[in-house]
Amino acid sequence: MKVGIAGTRGIPNNYGGFEQFAEYLAVGLVERGVEVWVYNSHDHPCREKLWKGVNRIHCYDPEGTIGVAGQFLYDLNCIADSRKRNFDILLQLGYTSSSVWHRLLPKGARIITNMDGMEWQRSKYHPLVRRFLKHAEKLAVNSSDLLIADAEPIRDYLDLTYHVHSRYIAYGAEVFETPDPACLQPYQVSPGAYFLVIARMQPDNHIEEVIRGVLRSGTDYPLLVVGNVKNGHGAMLVKKYASDQVRFLGGIFRKEDLNQLRHFSRLYFHGHSAGGTNPSLLEAMAAGAPVCAHDNPFNRSVLGDDASFFADEGQLAALISSPGEEMNRDLMKWNNMEKIKMKYSWNSIIDEYFRAFADELGKSTV
Numbered sequence: 001m002k003v004g005i006a007g008t009r010g011i012p013n014n015y016g017g018f019e020q021f022a023e024y025l026a027v028g029l030v031e032r033g034v035e036v037w038v039y040n041s042h043d044h045p046c047r048e049k050l051w052k053g054v055n056r057i058h059c060y061d062p063e064g065t066i067g068v069a070g071q072f073l074y075d076l077n078c079i080a081d082s083r084k085r086n087f088d089i090l091l092q093l094g095y096t097s098s099s100v101w102h103r104l105l106p107k108g109a110r111i112i113t114n115m116d117g118m119e120w121q122r123s124k125y126h127p128l129v130r131r132f133l134k135h136a137e138k139l140a141v142n143s144s145d146l147l148i149a150d151a152e153p154i155r156d157y158l159d160l161t162y163h164v165h166s167r168y169i170a171y172g173a174e175v176f177e178t179p180d181p182a183c184l185q186p187y188q189v190s191p192g193a194y195f196l197v198i199a200r201m202q203p204d205n206h207i208e209e210v211i212r213g214v215l216r217s218g219t220d221y222p223l224l225v226v227g228n229v230k231n232g233h234g235a236m237l238v239k240k241y242a243s244d245q246v247r248f249l250g251g252i253f254r255k256e257d258l259n260q261l262r263h264f265s266r267l268y269f270h271g272h273s274a275g276g277t278n279p280s281l282l283e284a285m286a287a288g289a290p291v292c293a294h295d296n297p298f299n300r301s302v303l304g305d306d307a308s309f310f311a312d313e314g315q316l317a318a319l320i321s322s323p324g325e326e327m328n329r330d331l332m333k334w335n336n337m338e339k340i341k342m343k344y345s346w347n348s349i350i351d352e353y354f355r356a357f358a359d360e361l362g363k364s365t366v
Helices: 017-031 069-082 099-104 127-143 152-162 181-187 207-217 232-241 255-264 279-286 297-303 313-321 329-343 346-364
Strands: 002-006 035-041 054-059 089-093 110-114 146-149 166-168 195-198 223-226 246-250 267-270 291-294 308-310
Touching: 002 017, 002 069, 017 035, 017 054, 017 089, 017 279, 017 346, 035 069, 054 069, 069 099, 089 346, 099 127, 110 127, 110 346, 127 152, 146 152, 146 346, 152 166, 152 297, 181 255, 195 207, 195 255, 207 223, 207 232, 207 246, 207 313, 223 255, 232 246, 255 279, 267 279, 267 313, 279 291, 279 297, 279 329, 291 297, 308 313
Parallel strands: 002 035, 002 089, 035 054, 089 110, 110 146, 146 166, 195 223, 195 267, 223 246, 267 291, 291 308
Antiparallel strands: none
């Protein structure tokens, strides 16, 4: 089986969720005897053509020069290259800047698309952009042999909206097993004596509501905000709220540090309200963090009853102030870690993708 993976800036992960997913999936598939090729931006810092058994293809990516339009050109370059590779499977991670090139997809490969979240719902986008994203979603549905939904609400949405069968395969995580409070020293906090939010600085992640809720609660514990603040929304939040109590730490990419911060937090706030099974939520659960999540179907489908939920800053403030909320947190943390082991482990997720690929190749030979 020869599999190409497109839709990321490349591996090893140096950016975000899809890159981390591609890294785990690609290496896991190689261990299962699959020949795997992953597309990488031309300026990815890792230059090796073969990394942990995974073939890496570098394609020109002008996003750093011309901005968002560069994503479309990068995807075009990757798709054009894929036409000469004789892949059995081409896995596309997302569709927002690739489905417009659907007519150029390789004819000999089975096209499988991970639909990510419902991007057109995101409030950060202008109405015209959201309209385009809805159209791009439809193009991806119509040009794919199989759709992967990483959350059950997305599977249900695709089935209801487009009357197509999509396959539910979640994202993955690994249980964190090496907590060490000494790792908190650089961040000048103590175990259980700080709140934490890790997210991209965009409105639909409800970071401002989290900040306002913490301040409104009257707590003395600081809130650590992890994420790149160089965009417009992030700069606004820093200017408006930065203080000894609201501490903006910028981006932190060392996984060990992030897990230590999650594990020892008093509450981990997950404000994401759009998309599917969010990687940062699974990673918080895997780290044994006590989760307080934005109340929406995506988060509910993953957490069940094992979290506190908020719809606005008032509810969040009340949750912080209520002593009764702490009583069940140890059980919730244990339950969430069990979910990771039983439902979201990387081994089981990779096995499911392997079976999905094998099933698709079986169809193509009938």
